Amino acid sequence: MKFQYLGTAAAEGFPATFCNCESCRAARKNLAVEWRTRSQAIIDDILLIDFPCESSVHMMRFGVDLSAVQNLLVTHSHGDHFYAQEFVNRGYKFASGIVSDRLEIYADSEVLEVFREDTRREMRDSVREKIGLHEVEPFQRFSAGGYEIFSIPATHMQTEKALLYGIRKDKTVLYLNDTGLLREECYRYLAEQGVCADFVSLDCTFADTEGPHSARHMGFAENCTVREKLVAYGIVKADTKYCVTHFSHNSLPFRDRIENKAKEYGFLSAHDGLVLEI
Numbered sequence: 173m174k175f176q177y178l179g180t181a182a183a184e185g186f187p188a189t190f191c192n193c194e195s196c197r198a199a200r201k202n203l204a205v206e207w208r209t210r211s212q213a214i215i216d217d218i219l220l221i222d223f224p225c226e227s228s229v230h231m232m233r234f235g236v237d238l239s240a241v242q243n244l245l246v247t248h249s250h251g252d253h254f255y256a257q258e259f260v261n262r263g264y265k266f267a268s269g270i271v272s273d274r275l276e277i278y279a280d281s282e283v284l285e286v287f288r289e290d291t292r293r294e295m296r297d298s299v300r301e302k303i304g305l306h307e308v309e310p311f312q313r314f315s316a317g318g319y320e321i322f323s324i325p326a327t328h329m330q331t332e333k334a335l336l337y338g339i340r341k342d343k344t345v346l347y348l349n350d351t352g353l354l355r356e357e358c359y360r361y362l363a364e365q366g367v368c369a370d371f372v373s374l375d376c377t378f379a380d381t382e383g384p385h386s387a388r389h390m391g392f393a394e395n396c397t398v399r400e401k402l403v404a405y406g407i408v409k410a411d412t413k414y415c416v417t418h419f420s421h422n423s424l425p426f427r428d429r430i431e432n433k434a435k436e437y438g439f440l441s442a443h444d445g446l447v448l449e450i
């Protein structure tokens with residue numbers, strides 16, 4: 173299984189759009205290394221996770237053919253994870269030679285509502301009819317394009333269910349952002365379903381900054397707690413790899429610094445474009 177990180181920043185991006193803090197100013201001077209776009213990942217070049225405003229940047233920067241994507245899993249409706257307006261351009265005069273005739277979107281009800289709202293004015297019927305909307309509930313098991321998907325609820329927001337995903341084909345991935353510490357029932361569900369992850373991607377918004385942190389995201393300390401829980405519930409193996417992502421500009425997410433810190437904790441760290449063979 174090929175897993176690629178396309179974007180690895182938290183909501184504001186790094187450097188952040190309107191920010192002139194010391195970190196963002198330094199990052200702007202070294203974009204080739206430090207640039208982190210809003211979070212997105214792709215599996216085997218056809219299964220996409222989240223759709224931030226920079227999806228088109230990812231298409232250009234990493235040569236991703238977004239028209240080949242058959243299935244899109246969306247975690248939640250926050251703007252850094254779902255920019256629905258772009259789908260208006262998936263057909264009509266705006267796109268030809270689309271590789272996958274249809275795109276199926278799997279998400280909670282709020283995300284699907286955002287899709288309807290944001291595409292209501294401009295989306296042609298001919299474009300709309302090629303996009304399937306599938307509402308996903310927490311603790312749901314379903315299949316999408318030959319992948320088995322397990323949804324669990326994130327600890328992230330009051331106004332929406334917000335989902336995290338287990339994705340299984342030949343290998344198994346757990347994609348855990350955006351979220352704070354997971355509820356006990358999440359571990360229990362994954363264990364009951366026989367999920368055993370080869371790779372775990374962890375929300376590390378706060379990295380090594382001083383706590384107490386908000387319960388909506390994690391840093392290295394919380395990532396360690398999640399790893400302990402996954403081990404305790406038998407959801408991972410001895411050689412499972414863990415990778416941290418989704419960094420805030422407030423966490424000084426310079427690539428070298430984060431990589432070294434992550435290593436101390438036994439984690440890999442993501443950067444935009446990173447490809448992992450799982």
Ligand SMILES: [Zn+2]
Nearest residue numbers: 182183252350
């Ligand atoms: Zn986010």
Ligand SMILES: [Zn+2]
Nearest residue numbers: 191193196421
């Ligand atoms: Zn900044």
Ligand SMILES: [Zn+2]
Nearest residue numbers: 248250328350
């Ligand atoms: Zn969020």
